[in-house]
Amino acid sequence: MPEEYLTLPLLDRPGFFHFFGTKALSEEQAKGVHDGRSLRLTQVHGDGIVKSDTGTENKLVGDALMTDQLGVLITVFTADCLPVIIIDPNRHAVAIVHAGWRGSLLRIVAKTVSAMARSYGSDPGSLLVGMGPRIGPCCFEVGQEVWGQVEIDPAYSAGVISRKRGDKAWVNLPHLNRIQLLNTGVKPDNIADADLCTVCHPNMFNSYRRDKVKGQNMVSGVLLEQ
Numbered sequence: 001m002p003e004e005y006l007t008l009p010l011l012d013r014p015g016f017f018h019f020f021g022t023k024a025l026s027e028e029q030a031k032g033v034h035d036g037r038s039l040r041l042t043q044v045h046g047d048g049i050v051k052s053d054t055g056t057e058n059k060l061v062g063d064a065l066m067t068d069q070l071g072v073l074i075t076v077f078t079a080d081c082l083p084v085i086i087i088d089p090n091r092h093a094v095a096i097v098h099a100g101w102r103g104s105l106l107r108i109v110a111k112t113v114s115a116m117a118r119s120y121g122s123d124p125g126s127l128l129v130g131m132g133p134r135i136g137p138c139c140f141e142v143g144q145e146v147w148g149q150v151e152i153d154p155a156y157s158a159g160v161i162s163r164k165r166g167d168k169a170w171v172n173l174p175h176l177n178r179i180q181l182l183n184t185g186v187k188p189d190n191i192a193d194a195d196l197c198t199v200c201h202p203n204m205f206n207s208y209r210r211d212k213v214k215g216q217n218m219v220s221g222v223l224l225e226q
């Protein structure tokens, strides 16, 4: 069995706990990492950002969660999409983002950074960002209906499309998100990438593109410890 989850050293700060689950980590196990509440979104491949306030949240619809509350685990579920965890060590706030290609083209990571700035006074230059396992440029072959939109993204630059063949192209999702983060003022050294492709590592990760099984997701989460 693979390890139940991965962490990124950049995000290992006192008072913060994060994980990117592998296929060996169930949602119930993930909730068991702490005693408090945990929040899960109904993800819709959009750019909705949900702020966790006091009170009970039942139907949370969106693709990013953020909180400054202690002891609230916020999660996203991904198979090939990119999970992004953002922590603010100065303002003690955290966010987690589900960024597939649709959410990426809607610039959901950049919008989450802006939302943290508005809600918590976060300075983008102080944020630490971790990108978890996702489909890599090795495997993310898409048609023109996708790469055509990627090419017109303002954050597009060389390297986002790694190669083209016929009407197909290979898109580098983490690179696109990295450029968007840099454009918001996040520092290059404050972005870490697990650099693991979900499709290429069947022993560790579920992959919808590889396995064609719906609902086999992996859970990632971040928590401000009490």
Ligand SMILES: [Zn+2]
Residues within 6 Å of the ligand: 135, 136, 137, 138, 139, 197, 198, 199, 200
């Ligand atoms: Zn791959």
